[in-house]
Amino acid sequence: MNLFFALPLVVLASPMVALAEEEDAATIAPSLGAKFGVIMEIEGRVVDDRDTRQRSDLGKTLIEVHYVGEKKLPTPVVIGLATFTFADVKIPERGAWVRFRGYESGGFTGIPKAAFADLPSVATAGHRFVCEFQLTKALDPKHAPSKPKQ
Numbered sequence: 001m002n003l004f005f006a007l008p009l010v011v012l013a014s015p016m017v018a019l020a021e022e023e024d025a026a027t028i029a030p031s032l033g034a035k036f037g038v039i040m041e042i043e044g045r046v047v048d049d050r051d052t053r054q055r056s057d058l059g060k061t062l063i064e065v066h067y068v069g070e071k072k073l074p075t076p077v078v079i080g081l082a083t084f085t086f087a088d089v090k091i092p093e094r095g096a097w098v099r100f101r102g103y104e105s106g107g108f109t110g111i112p113k114a115a116f117a118d119l120p121s122v123a124t125a126g127h128r129f130v131c132e133f134q135l136t137k138a139l140d141p142k143h144a145p146s147k148p149k150q
Contacts, residue, residue, distance in 0.1 A: 030104045031077050031131045032068050042133060043067040043099040043143055044076060046092055052078055056125045061091050063098065063133065067143050079104070080132040089135045099139040106131040 034040050044065040049057040051064070057080075065077045082105070083089050092098055111119070112127040 028106075028129045030106075031079050032065060032104050032133070033071075034068070034104065036105055037103050039101065039103050039136070041067075041069055041099060041101050041139065043141055044097070046081075046094050046096045046098055047078060048094050050094070063100070065133075067099075070142075072143075080130070082132045082134045084134070084136075087136065089138050091135070097141050097144040099141045100133065100135050101137040101139055102133050102135040104131055105134050 030036050032040065032042065042063065042065045044063050044067065047062045047064045048060065049055070052062065061081045062078050063081055065079060066073060081091055081100075083091065089100075106129055108127065109125075109130050110127040111122070111124050115127075
């Protein structure tokens with residue numbers, strides 16, 4: 001057995017075991033139904049904190065996803081949008097119906113409650129995992145809602 005390759009697997013697995021043993025540990029799962037890092041197409045409406053009415057969304061550009069690939073979601077999912085600085089992908093303004101190719105990713109944000117034993121108390125949404133959709137390409141929408149006749 002080659003210990004060089006076995007050692008990192010043990011190190012990576014240890015934090016997962018410790019996390020699973022905590023009472024309030026949350027399951028980390030993607031929001032859009034595919035695995036993290038899988039290239040997919042999403043379609044929906046660009047939104048922001050005025051639509052979600054969530055203080056944690058202040059200043060963020062989000063998408064209210066109605067379609068993943070060709071599948072219409074039973075309930076739209078709101079997820080943050082991220083772009084690469086070196087990619088030529090522009091996010092249209094709030095309210096625009098868009099289709100993007102990319103992948104779901106995410107990371108931790110916030111402060112765990114236990115940290116306030118050492119820190120002054122501040123308003124926070126708590127320590128949590130937040131998903132985002134990393135854009136790789138803007139596409140032409142396929143399912144744009146029709147505009148109401150006036």
